[in-house]
Amino acid sequence: MEDTGKEPVALVTGSSSGFGMLICVELALRGFNVVAGIRRLEAAGMLMEAAEQAGVRERIDAVRLDVTRDTDVEQMAEHIRSRHGCLDVLVNNAGTAYGGFIEEVPAEVWLAQMNTNFHGMVRVTQAVLPLMRGQGKGRIIQMSSISGRIGFPGFGPYASSKFAVEGFSECLALEARPFGIDVVLVEPGAYGTPIWEKGFTQMSTRKGSPYESMLDKVLAFSRKSASQGGDPKEVARQVAHIACMKRPAFRYALPRSTRLTIRAKGAVPGRL
Ligand code: NAD
Numbered sequence: 001m002e003d004t005g006k007e008p009v010a011l012v013t014g015s016s017s018g019f020g021m022l023i024c025v026e027l028a029l030r031g032f033n034v035v036a037g038i039r040r041l042e043a044a045g046m047l048m049e050a051a052e053q054a055g056v057r058e059r060i061d062a063v064r065l066d067v068t069r070d071t072d073v074e075q076m077a078e079h080i081r082s083r084h085g086c087l088d089v090l091v092n093n094a095g096t097a098y099g100g101f102i103e104e105v106p107a108e109v110w111l112a113q114m115n116t117n118f119h120g121m122v123r124v125t126q127a128v129l130p131l132m133r134g135q136g137k138g139r140i141i142q143m144s145s146i147s148g149r150i151g152f153p154g155f156g157p158y159a160s161s162k163f164a165v166e167g168f169s170e171c172l173a174l175e176a177r178p179f180g181i182d183v184v185l186v187e188p189g190a191y192g193t194p195i196w197e198k199g200f201t202q203m204s205t206r207k208g209s210p211y212e213s214m215l216d217k218v219l220a221f222s223r224k225s226a227s228q229g230g231d232p233k234e235v236a237r238q239v240a241h242i243a244c245m246k247r248p249a250f251r252y253a254l255p256r257s258t259r260l261t262i263r264a265k266g267a268v269p270g271r272l
Contacts, residue, residue: 009084010243011035011076013067013124014094016043018193019143021050022236023091028056030240035080035087037065037094037124067094067120077127087131089243092121093143095161097199099222101211102156110157117161122168129176138181141242142169146189146253154203154218173250184242185251190229201226230255 010027014020015036024034024047038044044062051057063079066072080087095117098109125140132138147155148162166185173183190196200222205211235254242248 006086007031007033008088009033009035009080009086010089010091011037011080011087011128012091012093013037013065013120014039015047015062017046018195019191019232019235019239020093021047022233023093023239024060025050025054025056026236026240027089027243028059029054030244032059032089032243033084034060035076035084036060036062037067037076038062039066039094040064067124068115070123073123073127077131080128081131086135087128087138089139089141090124090128091141091143091239091243092124094120095143095195097158097195099154099200099203099218100157101154101205101209101214104206104209104211105157113157113161114164117158118164118168121165125172132181133179136180139243140172140176140181140183141239142183142185144169144185144187146187148187152221153214154200158199182248183250184248186235186239186242186254187252188235188254190225191232191235192226192229193232196222196226
């Protein structure tokens with residue numbers, strides 16, 4: 001980002017674990033004051049410990065932020081305005097993953113998945129855009145996924161939410177650019193974070209489901225991805241690097257070879 005002599009400020013959503021927690025620490029190490037959005041503040045312990053160990057505890061300002069709650073989002077934006085007065089970087093990272101076959105996923109699960117992964121991003125973006133527009137600068141980094149570009153069996157609701165993130169980000173980039181705000185999509189492949197434990201590796205089907213035989217392949221793929229995926233720190237470092245770049249590209253697939261590797265190895269259970 002442009003050097004104005006002021007300490008830069010970043011907001012990271014979903015900061016209690018995984019990429020979000022590591023991104024907070026990496027940004028703090030690069031001199032950012034970090035507003036760490038956390039769904040339930042009681043869960044801030046791991047982040048604070050990681051920040052303490054890295055010697056950047058004083059740079060982390062944890063705020064309660066459930067991205068599905070309008071009041072949390074409004075209060076977070078007000079907190080940034082009154083406490084920090086500016087926002088240089090937003091990392092829209094919060095997300096959940098639900099595994100299930102499209103025919104069998106209940107409506108409330110589709111809605112919940114879209115509400116967190118997609119509408120959560122919309123809410124937070126809308127809340128901070130006026131501040132960034134007023135500054136005439138800012139950067140919004142969107143945590144998409146390889147699942148925002150490629151469909152996998154059993155990943156329907158998750159992939160749909162991430163494809164929505166991609167469309168949203170392309171439009172946002174064009175609308176925000178005239179105000180000095182740039183938008184960057186980050187598309188990680190598989191990394192071993194808690195999201196896999198709660199999501200795809202726990203997938204099941206109904207008894208006697210026609211998808212039973214497909215389930216084993218999907219579970220094997222998910223368990224392998226969760227255990228053999230890359231080191232989440234790689235993603236955190238890359239995101240922090242993108243936050244500091246002068247002119248980042250619009251899209252980063254991480255690692256760059258992920259998509260090619262998956263295609264070449266035919267590792268996915270069923271390809272178009
Ligand atoms: P994670 O489960 O450790 O992190 C997700 C974070 O989002 C958690 O801190 C969780 O509390 C938070 N969260 C969930 N619902 C929320 C809500 N309503 N409001 C606020 N926060 C909420 O897993 P992760 O892998 O670090 O996931 C971070 C992002 O990375 C997600 O958007 C995920 O889709 C994306 N991603 C992960 C992988 C991977 O392989 N781990 C790959 C591609 C993309």
